[in-house]
Amino acid sequence: xxxxxxxxxxxxxxxxxxxxxxxxxxxxxxxxxxxxxxxxxxxxxxxxxxxxxxxxxxxxxxxxxxxxxxxxxxxxxxxxxxxxxxxxxxxxxxxxxxxxxxxxxxxxxxxxxxxxxxxxxxxxxxxxxxxxxxxxxx
Ligand SMILES: [Zn+2]
Numbered sequence: 329x330x331x332x333x334x335x336x337x338x339x340x341x342x343x344x345x346x347x348x349x350x351x352x353x354x355x356x357x358x359x360x361x362x363x364x365x366x367x368x369x370x371x372x373x374x375x376x377x378x379x380x381x382x383x384x385x386x387x388x389x390x391x392x393x394x395x396x397x398x399x400x401x402x403x404x405x406x407x408x409x410x411x412x413x414x415x416x417x418x419x420x421x422x423x424x425x426x427x428x429x430x431x432x433x434x435x436x437x438x439x440x441x442x443x444x445x446x447x448x449x450x451x452x453x454x455x456x457x458x459x460x461x462x463x464x465x466x
């Protein structure tokens with residue numbers, strides 16, 4: 329009963345502390361995957377015993393097929409921690425994961441937009457500009 333309440337509390341906490349917008353998805357076994365940010369910045373995975381926080385990442389399986397890959401930064405056994413310590417730890421991990429993710433963004437030299445690594449053709453050219461600006465280069 330108490331554990332169920334804390335589980336609900338964790339859902340609410342993650343929903344309000346992850347970068348907006350937050351998407352929730354069940355994993356089919358009672359766990360919930362939260363993705364915060366668009367493009368994604370932080371991923372959280374909640375089960376009935378752990379909370380896992382990871383930096384959002386994408387790997388291209390083949391062109392056009394991005395696969396989300398979280399770089400895990402921390403796992404907490406939430407039943408073993410008192411509420412305040414737990415919430416503080418989760419908030420710190422979210423903050424850290426988000427900082428790492430944003431540090432990977434690079435500004436495109438053509439359009440001036442900051443892009444995550446998976447949207448970059450090279451260190452300073454985004455995929456869109458690589459098509460339009462560099463598409464004719466042989
Ligand atoms: Zn660009």
